[in-house]
Amino acid sequence: MLQKVSILALCKFMTVSETVCTQNLQLVFDLLSSETCPTDVKKNIIVAMGDFLKRYTNLMTDQRIRLFDILSDKETSVRKCALLVLAQQILGDMLKLDGEIVDICLLLTDDSAEIRTLAESLLQALHKKDAKFTFSKFLQAFNRLSTKFAWIKREDFCEVAQKLMRNIVGDKH
Numbered sequence: 001m002l003q004k005v006s007i008l009a010l011c012k013f014m015t016v017s018e019t020v021c022t023q024n025l026q027l028v029f030d031l032l033s034s035e036t037c038p039t040d041v042k043k044n045i046i047v048a049m050g051d052f053l054k055r056y057t058n059l060m061t062d063q064r065i066r067l068f069d070i071l072s073d074k075e076t077s078v079r080k081c082a083l084l085v086l087a088q089q090i091l092g093d094m095l096k097l098d099g100e101i102v103d104i105c106l107l108l109t110d111d112s113a114e115i116r117t118l119a120e121s122l123l124q125a126l127h128k129k130d131a132k133f134t135f136s137k138f139l140q141a142f143n144r145l146s147t148k149f150a151w152i153k154r155e156d157f158c159e160v161a162q163k164l165m166r167n168i169v170g171d172k173h
Helices: 002-016 018-033 039-055 057-061 064-072 076-091 103-108 113-129 133-147 152-173
Strands: none
Touching: 002 018, 002 039, 018 057, 018 064, 039 057, 039 076, 039 133, 039 152, 057 064, 064 076, 064 103, 076 113, 103 113, 103 152
16 A cells, blocks of 8 residues: 555656656566566556656657557556556647557457557547548557567457558558
């Protein structure tokens, strides 16, 4: 309980002070990647990350890859929280996607039906917002898919690649 309250207080203080945020950002990212960090603490940090993105866009842009790494956390509730926060930031134009669209597409193969549905909804909203989005990001996305996610099963790779291709075909019509 003390850890949860302490981290929450730190995150609140980071939200109001860029200096404190800069000094402690590495710590909170380390906590997010820690196997021993409790799920509810991780979710509190993720919500705070959304606040950091709004207040310190330039500072958080440098951490964009680490933000998307959270989508592969072993806990379903952490992945869901991360997806919801990232979706809000992406759709609100606070966070720009490049090859990271693959991280979202990979959630189409998630074990959780709820996460798969949320990922599909986000991709549809992105496509509706900018019909040429997937086409313009395809090379970066495919490069990220084939390098960072080389470990994924062939079937999942094909499913993600097909989803990207379907959006591109839709972009051209």
